[in-house]
Amino acid sequence: MRIPFNQPYLSGNEERYLREALLSRAHCGNRAFGDRCVALMRERCGFGGVFLTPSCTAAMEMGALLADLRPGDEVILPSWTFSSTANAVVLRGARPLFCEIEPDTMNLDVARIEALVTPRTRMILPIDYMGIPCDLEPILQIAAKYHLVVMEDAAQAFGSRYRDQPCGSLPPLAAFSFHESKNLSCGEGGALVVNDPEMARRAPLLQEKGTDRSLVLKGERVKYSWVDLGSSFLLADLLAALLLAQLEAADRIMEIRSRVTHGYEALFAPYAARGCVRLPRPPAAVRVNHHAYFVIFDNAAHQESFLALCREREIYPYRGYLPLHSSAMGKSFGYRPEDLPLTEDLAARLVRLPFYTDLADEGLDYCLEGMHAVLRRLYGN
Numbered sequence: 001m002r003i004p005f006n007q008p009y010l011s012g013n014e015e016r017y018l019r020e021a022l023l024s025r026a027h028c029g030n031r032a033f034g035d036r037c038v039a040l041m042r043e044r045c046g047f048g049g050v051f052l053t054p055s056c057t058a059a060m061e062m063g064a065l066l067a068d069l070r071p072g073d074e075v076i077l078p079s080w081t082f083s084s085t086a087n088a089v090v091l092r093g094a095r096p097l098f099c100e101i102e103p104d105t106m107n108l109d110v111a112r113i114e115a116l117v118t119p120r121t122r123m124i125l126p127i128d129y130m131g132i133p134c135d136l137e138p139i140l141q142i143a144a145k146y147h148l149v150v151m152e153d154a155a156q157a158f159g160s161r162y163r164d165q166p167c168g169s170l171p172p173l174a175a176f177s178f179h180e181s182k183n184l185s186c187g188e189g190g191a192l193v194v195n196d197p198e199m200a201r202r203a204p205l206l207q208e209k210g211t212d213r214s215l216v217l218k219g220e221r222v223k224y225s226w227v228d229l230g231s232s233f234l235l236a237d238l239l240a241a242l243l244l245a246q247l248e249a250a251d252r253i254m255e256i257r258s259r260v261t262h263g264y265e266a267l268f269a270p271y272a273a274r275g276c277v278r279l280p281r282p283p284a285a286v287r288v289n290h291h292a293y294f295v296i297f298d299n300a301a302h303q304e305s306f307l308a309l310c311r312e313r314e315i316y317p318y319r320g321y322l323p324l325h326s327s328a329m330g331k332s333f334g335y336r337p338e339d340l341p342l343t344e345d346l347a348a349r350l351v352r353l354p355f356y357t358d359l360a361d362e363g364l365d366y367c368l369e370g371m372h373a374v375l376r377r378l379y380g381n
C-alpha cells in the first residue's frame with residue numbers, strides 16, 4: 001500500500017455542479033457559482049466582503065494592494081511560512097521583518113512582535129499553521145496601538161475557530177487557500193476576506209483589473225472603465241462550482257479528517273510522554289479544522305531517519321517549510337540563519353505527516369502501523 005502525503009477529496013456534487021457551470025455558458029469570475037460560494041462563506045462565517053481569487057497567493061497580493069503597502073514599508077511575519085506570504089509584501093516593495101515562532105503551534109510568538117515594530121512598520125501578517133489559529137487578540141491589540149493593518153494568512157485554516165469566532169472573521173483582511181492540498185479544494189483557488197468596510201468598498205475594483213465592472217454586474221452602470229489599480233484576481237466559475245460542492249460538505253469533511261488527527265495523537269502520545277517527540281498543543285480556546293498534523297523530533301537525525309524509514313514502507317511524510325529568513329531570498333534582505341535560532345532548530349526537527357480526507361477510510365491503519373514500527377526502531381519499545 002502507498003500512503004501519499006496528500007490527495008484531494010471528492011465530496012459528491014463536484015461533477016454535477018461542474019457540468020451545470022459548463023452548460024451555463026457563463027464561465028468567468030463573479031458568476032452564479034462564485035456568488036453562491038461567497039454567500040455561503042459569508043453566512044457560515046460572518047465574513048464582511050469575500051472575493052474569490054485564483055489562489056491564496058493572489059488573495060494576499062490583492063490584500064497587500066488594498067492595504068496600500070509601499071516601498072520602504074515593513075511587515076512583520078513569521079519566517080516559518082510559505083514563500084507566498086512574504087512575496088505578497090515584497091512585490092509591493094515592502095520589507096519583510098521575520099519574527100520567531102513558538103513551538104506549541106509553530107505560529108508567530110506574539111510576545112516578540114512589539115520589539116520589531118518601527119516607525120516604518122505597516123502590517124502584521126501572521127499565519128495559522130496547520131489550521132491552528134494564531135493568537136489574534138494580542139496581535140490585534142498591538143496593531144491598534146501602532147496603527148498597523150493585520151492580514152491573516154489563513155491558507156490552511158478554513159473551518160478553524162479562534163475564541164469561538166471563525167478564522168478570518170476578526171482582522172481587516174484574511175486569505176484562504178483552496179489548493180488541492182487543503183481541506184476544501186477546487187484545484188487552485190483562494191479567497192480574500194475583507195472585513196474592513198472602507199477596504200471592502202475598494203476591493204471589487206482591485207479584483208476586476210482596476211475597473212468598476214462590479215457596478216455593471218449590479219446594473220448600476222452600462223459600461224465599465226479603468227478607475228483604480230488592480231489585476232485579474234478572479235476565480236473562474238467552473239472552479240467555483242467545484243468549490244461550492246466542497247464548501248457545502250465542509251462539516252462532514254472536517255469530521256472525517258478528525259479521525260486522522262485522533263489516530264496520530266494516539267500513536268505519538270506515548271513517545272511524547274517519554275520526551276522522544278513534541279506534539280502540537282493548540283490553546284484551549286481554539287477549534288482546529290484537522291487540516292494537518294506535525295511532530296517535532298528530539299533531534300534532526302531522528303527526523304531524517306523517520307522520513308527515510310517511512311519512505312521504505314511507501315508512507316510519505318515530509319519536512320514542511322524551509323525557513324524563509326535563511327532562504328536565498330531571505331538572505332538577500334540581510335538575514336542570516338542564526339538571526340532566528342528557534343525557527344531554524346524547530347525546522348530541522350519537524351515532520352508533517354500524511355493527511356487527507358480519504359486516509360480516514362482507507363490506509364490509516366496501515367499508515368499508523370508502519371509509523372509505529374519505525375518509531376519502535378528509533379526509540380525501542
Ligand SMILES: Cc1ncc(COP(=O)(O)O)c(C=O)c1O
Pocket residue numbers: 055056057058081082084085127128153155156176177178179189190
Ligand atoms: C501559509 C500559506 N500561505 C499561502 C499558501 C499559498 O496558497 P495557494 O497555493 O492557494 O496560493 C500556502 C500554501 O500551502 C500556505 O501554506
